Amino acid sequence: MNLLPVWQQDIWKTLTHDGALRSHAWLLKGRRGIGKYRFANLLAKSLLCARADPQRIACGQCASCNWFEQHTHPNYKLITPDAMSLAMVQNNRAGVEGHSAETRLQTAGERKTKPRVGQQISIDQIRDLDDFVYLTGHQAGYKIVLIYPAETMNTPAANALLKKLEEPPENTLFILVTHQSQRLLPTVRSRCLQVAMPAPDTETAVQWLLQRWPQQADAQKSTEPQRLNKQQDAHRLLALSGFSPFAALPLLDTMEQHRQFIDAVSTHGRFDPLTLAEAMQKQELTVTIDWLQKWCYDLAAFHAAERVRYHPFLEARIQSQCQRINLRACLSFLQFLNARQSLSRHPVNERLFLEEIFIQYGRLLASGSAVPEFEE
Ligand SMILES: [Zn+2]
Incomplete structure (x- = not known):
């Protein structure tokens, strides 16, 4: 079986x-x-x-x-x-x-x-x-x-x-x-x-993911901290996939890239839209927008109810970012992103499309208590 x-x-x-x-x-x-x-x-x-x-x-x-x-x-x-x-x-x-x-x-x-x-x-x-x-x-x-x-x-x-x-x-x-x-x-x-069709509970899904984790050559010698790291990564991917193990598994391949992406969008004061667009240009556009949607969803969810869904291990960072932007601005940006996501399959120029999204995200970060207009 x-x-x-x-x-x-x-x-x-x-x-x-x-x-x-x-x-x-x-x-x-x-x-x-x-x-x-x-x-x-x-x-x-x-x-x-x-x-x-x-x-x-x-x-x-x-x-x-x-x-x-x-x-x-x-x-x-x-x-x-x-x-x-x-x-x-x-x-x-x-x-x-x-x-x-x-x-x-x-x-x-x-x-x-x-x-x-x-x-x-x-x-x-x-x-x-x-x-x-x-x-x-x-x-x-x-x-x-x-x-x-x-x-x-x-x-x-x-x-x-x-x-x-x-x-x-x-x-x-x-x-x-x-x-x-x-x-x-x-x-x-x-x-x-x-x-x-039944869905697994979190622990079952994490165990299932860990069984499919790439085995390292020195797996026998893995230390306790490494084991815990793996487990935390499995939890992270599962949350990021919306608790769908079959969707979490392919995320393993882009885990490092996702980590860098989150570092870039969550770093206060040093957000650079053009550099990020360059770094992300090799990745499928819909996936990059999906990552930003999930990040902004969590910003809004934390603002509204002090809850995060997709990034449970980054709550402190989300909280700190939330202190600098307001909920309405965040919701307005999410709406903008949703509209962009539906256009993302057929952009005229992928690089410009991505730059524009990140420039708008930069405006959100700098908005403070204002609510910028994001053109859809
Ligand atoms: Zn047969």
């Missing part, structure tokens, strides 16, 4: 052993970054496998498993927005493990490769399923359609899917995976067996 994180083992048993298979459509719902897509993917592979083990987990060796891994299984269809499938293919090529897919749609526009690739699942993608679901599959076997993230279906696509759910094709299972089930048509939701 080690293919599944500990918080998914019970739900796996329920879905594979308790007659849930009699339903023709499942809706797996839950917050981002808890491993829903990876779970659904393993589920599809396992249900199609010819020699699944007693826990019903795919063998990884039969012809079906091979087809599945090569993305050529005749009885399996994955439906995602075009932008996302592009990112998934590219990440697969780069050898990135599928398990961080859930975090990827946020950055999946892949701005540098092709602008304005579809961010939605279209009606054509659902219509194209007709032959697959209504004609006989390979050896008349079981067929699976995985739709992810299901909330990205536009209304015509959702209506086209609804017709299929109302007259379910034989031997076909639809698995819908969503972070935002409230955005699905209620009629689609009600046609599915709804499954609330």
Whole structure:
């Protein structure tokens, strides 16, 4: 069962052993970054496998498993927005493990490769399923359609899917995976067996992260302070990801860069927008803005309720910065940042775009008791 994180083992048993298979459509719902897509993917592979083990987990060796891994299984269809499938293919090529897919749609526009690739699942993608679901599959076997993230279906696509759910094709299972089930048509939701995907508690998530921490060559000799540092880093990444372990794992790669970024934006009196823009220009724009949004969110949250969400280990620094800016200015800047984030996939000039954001942030830092106007 080690293919599944500990918080998914019970739900796996329920879905594979308790007659849930009699339903023709499942809706797996839950917050981002808890491993829903990876779970659904393993589920599809396992249900199609010819020699699944007693826990019903795919063998990884039969012809079906091979087809599945090569993305050529005749009885399996994955439906995602075009932008996302592009990112998934590219990440697969780069050898990135599928398990961080859930975090990827946020950055999946892949701005540098092709602008304005579809961010939605279209009606054509659902219509194209007709032959697959209504004609006989390979050896008349079981067929699976995985739709992810299901909330990205536009209304015509959702209506086209609804017709299929109302007259379910034989031997076909639809698995819908969503972070935002409230955005699905209620009629689609009600046609599915709804499954609330469990999320881990903080300690479980930290342990899971630590098990995946890169092993150092001298791991045996690691000292107590090093062990505690690692644990603190795991807590830090988990908080920064909004307590989503699968979203926290990829942050390991940029942990040092993030530390430097926070040092730059939280240092009083020495903030230099142009130098920071230069330092950040190699990183995906959406990620940099996301970091600044989280930082400013914590400034506002501390102002309003003396709470921080994303940077629990930096409360003292946040408190000190809060003394120099007021809540309204902070909220106004956050609004500006939100508007910029939605433009960030297609900037005319990335460097200028970033400089402008940091210059505005510099104005926030220098605002004192005033509330500057941040043009959106
Ligand atoms: Zn197999």
